[in-house]
Amino acid sequence: MHKEGKKGTLMKVLRYIRPYMHYVILSLLFAALSVILTLYAPILLGEAIDCIVGKGNVDFGEIFLILEKTACVIIVTGIAQWLMNLCNNQITYGVVKDIRLKAFKKLENLPLSYVDSHASGDTISRIITDVEQFSDGLLMGFSQFFTGAVTILATLLFMLSIDVKISLVVVLITPLSFFVAGFIAKRTYMMFKKQSETRAKMTSLVNEMVGNQKVVQAFGYGRRASKRFDEINDTLKGYSLRAIFFSSITNPSTRFVNNLVYMGVGITGALSAITGAISVGQLSCFLTYANQYTKPFNEISGVVTELQNAFACAKRVFDFMEEEPETPDDADAVVLKEVEGNLSLCNVSFSYKKETPLLKDLNLEVKPGQKIAIVGPTGCGKTTLINLLMRFYDVNQGEIRMEGIDIRRLTRKSLRENYGMVLQETWLKSATIAENIAYGKPDATMEEIMVAAKEAHAHSFIMRMPEGYDTMISEEGGSLSQGQKQLLCIARVMLRLPPVLILDEATSSIDTRTEIQVQKAFEKLMEGRTSFIVAHRLSTIRTADRILVMKDGNIIEQGTHDELLSQGGFYKNLYESQFL
Structure with missing residues (x-):
């Protein structure tokens, strides 16, 4: 069977997402609204800080107006995020429903030779467990990537509007985060793929033992069954530990890079504030943006584990759905009527x-x-x-x-x-x-x-x-x-x-x-x-x-x-x- 990597699997996933493109567009719009309002809040906070010039010289009237604006921003942001999550749920569970339905129809159309030559537990694992794992990864991916991508882009634009020099510090350090995440992600995919295959073997064995428990006990096969289960379980443990280890170091690695970004912004911004290029309120705003900018990288790196697992499971499901179907009836096939028994x-x-x-x-x-x-x-x-x-x-x-x-x-x-x-x-x-x-x-x-x-x-x-x-x-x-x-x-x-x-x-x-x-x-x-x-x-x-x-x-x-x-x-x- 033709083997395809993540790129091929991603293209197939996108084909299933296409019917829900109106939800994708709505989700992006709500994500953009949510992010823009979230990024507008630090500007308001910076203005409030600039209203506090010194002791006994505080413009409380202006501060209260700013707080009222901030409250409105927070409420609208919450509603936008809620609507975005609704759209993401519609996309994810719609796609999963379509895949599972097509997979089950495929099962109905597979030749008996496939059923005879493949363990039933493996097939069950592909249609139920693998699709479920894919669903979890897809939902998390949508939720994080939509808001993450918009946040990164919008934050950069906001920072550029305040000070180009400090923004360049952020842009120059950022690629290091992508390099670290990509380096680790390549090594996690194969581990999750093997984990998924081994999990299918375990499902197959459990299904076989439960369905034939009387035979197992009658012939004293219990000890050998336990030994087989232990071997598969140990193998699954090994793959799972390696997959989780590689994926779990992504987040700390990107956090280290993100702290470098924050440090660069802090030093450059402080020097600019001393020379009077930016105000203290703008520096506060910039530091908040530095956190906002790096936050999506942390979230996305945290999702890498789920996404690698999701792609590995999706590939197994798509491989099943691309099996050679039973030879279809001819277009001019005859409907048998009035059978005598010749x-x-x-x-x-x-x-x-x-x-x-x-x-x-x-x-x-x-x-x-x-x-x-x-x-x-x-x-x-x-x-x-x-x-x-x-x-x-x-x-x-x-x-x-x-x-x-x-x-x-x-x-x-x-x-x-x-x-x-x-x-x-x-x-x-x-x-x-x-x-x-x-x-x-x-x-x-x-x-x-x-x-x-x-x-x-x-x-x-x-x-x-x-x-x-x-x-x-x-x-x-x-x-x-x-x-x-x-x-x-x-x-x-x-x-x-x-x-x-x-x-x-x-x-x-x-x-x-x-x-x-x-x-x-x-x-x-x-x-x-x-x-x-x-x-x-x-x-x-x-x-x-x-x-x-x-x-x-x-x-x-x-x-x-x-x-x-x-x-x-x-x-x-x-x-x-x-x-x-």
Whole structure:
């Protein structure tokens, strides 16, 4: 993937800021108003000092007028700063909302190959943690840079209007502050980038351990998990300490330079006051400006830590958003309608990695209503074939046709709407049981949901739940057994009634008695529907119209149960290993 530095990341951030340019302009205007009024206050203070000529010779009337002006200036400055912060919040959280929305849409459009090859924790970290870190840095950056830039420029103009010679002292020492900040900033960026990457590894590990806690405890993996966590944690600590160390010395360094500026102004101003070039009040004003001028450098250097972290996190988010998306549907893609269940595979070859071929020159013709069983040893390509039928992956060579049309010419949505799928690995969402069953048909009535649950033999255990169909369950299923979770997934298909069924070890976690009942329901469901059944238990596929025996990515035998037994080949050996 193309690697870009901070400049490229900054340009991308600016593209997201563009829609909020009206807020940027308003923020700059309020910042300018706030700064100008803040800088006008020392002039008033200087005038007040000049009204105090000596003991018994103080112009109190003029001083009170100046104080009234100063009070008005302070009030308007406060309002301007408040409005500026409102604008900055609109920009920051608007940009973050847009980035997060686009990142989530990207997640929805990524090919399954990306999801299979990247840790889920890393992806979660990019969309949530990294965007949050970027948000904090961006907000602080806007708040400090807008006011800082305007303050520096306006202060210089005010100082030049009072005395050019003293102003030149300030201008000549200032570049040293930029040099120090820039020197340190270059070294902090890489540290924050590594910190962000290591934090993603930690998120990934924690996510993995929490999601599989039962397996971790059952196999005594806790100690090794802790060791892995300690290693990542130590690495993160190292990167974090180095990043914070480099960034934290920025502020003291720039403060040292700023004190040099103040000292230069003080000495030069005092000499000018002695010679009568400026008044004492103007000297007081100049010293205040020296502080005002150097203050933004202190603030900006303090923000460097956040900004370096923000850019490092932003780059990770943008890298994710620039991943190759799933191949889009063709502009003239066909919407599949009136599906009967005609499917064919013509010279299909596929591999997940080029160096490891899997399916080779596969051919298959399936007629409507046929029940096709797929058997074979682990890793022979059974689930891969299902992935290709659903177009989770595209074939490398050959083509798969549904109703005589290459599925790559169909819209994915219309293709997948015609499949019903029950996998060995169950999937539930954090919602009620009814919502989980109606996942593929959100507009289903409660009566339809209950009929589907009864067909799947899930109704009885659902009614024993505290709130029946309105019982909330988590993504992991909570207190539900593996078999109960599988029955809910079966109920989804019973509700949807698609023209093509895919059952990948659909009853592997169900007890024998319930399995027999569900098999009967499946037999009824499969009548008139094209069905693909992936099975390890060969007793469940005796009634299949055709059994495909796969080995090393090839269909080595096919026929009915009796035909394959009579051939005395690989299928017979598989069958006898289970029953004899």
